[in-house]
Amino acid sequence: MSLVNLSHVCSHLNNACKARLxxxxxxxxxxxLKLCLALQNDGLLSSVVRGGxxxxxMHPILGTPNAIDESEGLEPLTQSNIAxxxxxxxxxxxxxxxxxxxxxxVSKPTRRVTIDVAGLRRVIRGERSETVEGIRSPGEALxxxxxxxxxxxxxCVEKKLGGLVLCRIR
Amino acid sequence: xxxxxxxxCLFCTFSRAASAGPRVPSRQFHLSSIQLADRKPKLPEFNPxxxxxxxxxxxxxxxxxxxxxxxxxxxxxxxxxxxxxxxxIEAGEAAIDPKDLHDQFRLRRDPMRLKYLDDLSSIxxxxxxxxxxxxxxxxxxxxxxxxDDLMEDFVQYFINSxxxxxxADLVRFLETNRVTHGKEENExxxxxxxxxxxxxxxxxxxxxxxxxxxxxxYRTREGELTYVNPDEPTEQEKKLFQVTGYSRxxxxxxxxxxxxxxxxxxxxxxxxxxxxxxLTVAGNQKGLMxxxxxxxDEIIDACQQARARAIKNMRPVPxxxxxxxxxxxxxKVGAVELELMHRPPGFGLRCQHLxxxxxxAAGIQDLAARVxxxxxxxxxxxxxxxxxxxxxxxxxxxxxxxxxxxxxRGVYYxxxxxxxxxxxxxxxxxxxxxxxxxxxE
Numbered sequence: 001m002s003l004v005n006l007s008h009v010c011s012h013l014n015n016a017c018k019a020r021l022x023x024x025x026x027x028x029x030x031x032x033l034k035l036c037l038a039l040q041n042d043g044l045l046s047s048v049v050r051g052g053x054x055x056x057x058m059h060p061i062l063g064t065p066n067a068i069d070e071s072e073g074l075e076p077l078t079q080s081n082i083a084x085x086x087x088x089x090x091x092x093x094x095x096x097x098x099x100x101x102x103x104x105x106v107s108k109p110t111r112r113v114t115i116d117v118a119g120l121r122r123v124i125r126g127e128r129s130e131t132v133e134g135i136r137s138p139g140e141a142l143x144x145x146x147x148x149x150x151x152x153x154x155x156c157v158e159k160k161l162g163g164l165v166l167c168r169i170r
Numbered sequence: 171x172x173x174x175x176x177x178x179c180l181f182c183t184f185s186r187a188a189s190a191g192p193r194v195p196s197r198q199f200h201l202s203s204i205q206l207a208d209r210k211p212k213l214p215e216f217n218p219x220x221x222x223x224x225x226x227x228x229x230x231x232x233x234x235x236x237x238x239x240x241x242x243x244x245x246x247x248x249x250x251x252x253x254x255x256x257x258x259i260e261a262g263e264a265a266i267d268p269k270d271l272h273d274q275f276r277l278r279r280d281p282m283r284l285k286y287l288d289d290l291s292s293i294x295x296x297x298x299x300x301x302x303x304x305x306x307x308x309x310x311x312x313x314x315x316x317x318d319d320l321m322e323d324f325v326q327y328f329i330n331s332x333x334x335x336x337x338a339d340l341v342r343f344l345e346t347n348r349v350t351h352g353k354e355e356n357e358x359x360x361x362x363x364x365x366x367x368x369x370x371x372x373x374x375x376x377x378x379x380x381x382x383x384x385x386x387x388y389r390t391r392e393g394e395l396t397y398v399n400p401d402e403p404t405e406q407e408k409k410l411f412q413v414t415g416y417s418r419x420x421x422x423x424x425x426x427x428x429x430x431x432x433x434x435x436x437x438x439x440x441x442x443x444x445x446x447x448x449l450t451v452a453g454n455q456k457g458l459m460x461x462x463x464x465x466x467d468e469i470i471d472a473c474q475q476a477r478a479r480a481i482k483n484m485r486p487v488p489x490x491x492x493x494x495x496x497x498x499x500x501x502k503v504g505a506v507e508l509e510l511m512h513r514p515p516g517f518g519l520r521c522q523h524l525x526x527x528x529x530x531a532a533g534i535q536d537l538a539a540r541v542x543x544x545x546x547x548x549x550x551x552x553x554x555x556x557x558x559x560x561x562x563x564x565x566x567x568x569x570x571x572x573x574x575x576x577x578x579r580g581v582y583y584x585x586x587x588x589x590x591x592x593x594x595x596x597x598x599x600x601x602x603x604x605x606x607x608x609x610x611e
Binding site for chain 1: 496497498499511512562563564566567569570571572573
């Protein structure tokens, strides 16, 4: 789990949103993929596709990359091509503002921040717990790496899970 | 030398000169006004009878001088006073014995004299109302004398003239005899050519002549009469009504506050030119708020400008439950960086006065604020405005993410919604529950 690469991803997504890009790519890793799927699940990303160095073919109507293309089919993931795989992310905008607001890392490569359920309860109520600031604005979200995968803070409380705090979305 | 009087025009020298005494061919080389009152006898002053000193007056007073009012005097008093006042006067007269009055009557001149006897015949500067000279010598009712009147003047002159008239007397009469009826000043020293009285009082260019309507006068709050109608909106106000579409009554109900008043100056090659700059906040205390800046030489003018602009700039401020803001917001203008934080019901406005007034204007009741780095008043207000306007609507966020949203705080027991959204009617009341989390599912 490289937080350095995750930090780079966060910065890259911020920059891509500021530039109002519709499609961008990040290096492929299991952590990145799971986080992106969590973001997509929360409606922050329009699509997450694992592809090669070139962008995957677009859906003719939606304008977003297809996970499974009918004509070419999905390129199988093999040991020979895994190093060149990238994650192609479709970014969303609403009223010319990026839906994915600003991503900031909570844990740093030099300092990993973990939190337990009691602390998370305080955090989602808007209070501060140790070094983790409370969630105080509408649309704010905190993503944690737990035993059950990468989850949002409120889901963690539902499932009574603590974990490593990865990043925050404002 | 007085500069108040305008210089006389060249043509005035051709018209009949204003001379009080016998006419001497002389030109006026100074600007001070002509002494007009010389010919008139001055106000009658208190003069002791001629040839008698004050001591003699005292000595010659007799007991018979102090006698009760005659019937004629009483009749004269009756015209002036009410019966009760006359009764009081008579009672006062009866209370003093004429003999005592004769013995003790004295006009005191010593320094220990009683000073409450005011001399009302003279005007005391500093005590009495200042009597100013008339603004103009013009007499609007002056008319020229007819031939008959002039003839009568001649007849009077010849009747009153001595046995052997000198030619100089006749010349003096011809030069000083008046040719108009009305105020003497009007004839001798009327309006000047620089500021002529083209129109009579109350006349306009459209309406001239005898049938001039009297302009209506209005009473101000202080009770003074003016020509300005307090109910009539000024031009500036009319413009504001037109631009904003607000009625006068509505604007009167708005909350206005001048937050920053400062003197600014512009450095030019002629020197520093000072002016006043005012920043005002306006709001209806129900979710509308705006700020405006006005600059002018005069503070009152700058305030009016700023208020009009603030009213014009009023925009809706999102309010959660009509009492606080949606989430924590940040604003930055210049070196002022501030943070506004939402708070639970009953928390109040715990912030500095500028932000307090803005929240009051907008109708926000629960809020905390932190101003970091600089605390420049003007930039603080601007940054707070920016922060309040940068609130994000949760409904919009949910729509952007394609999610359904439920405000947990708005749901109580059987799913009944207690608080309506901020853009709907203001909240009437509701149970106080703990601050819940706005959950996006």
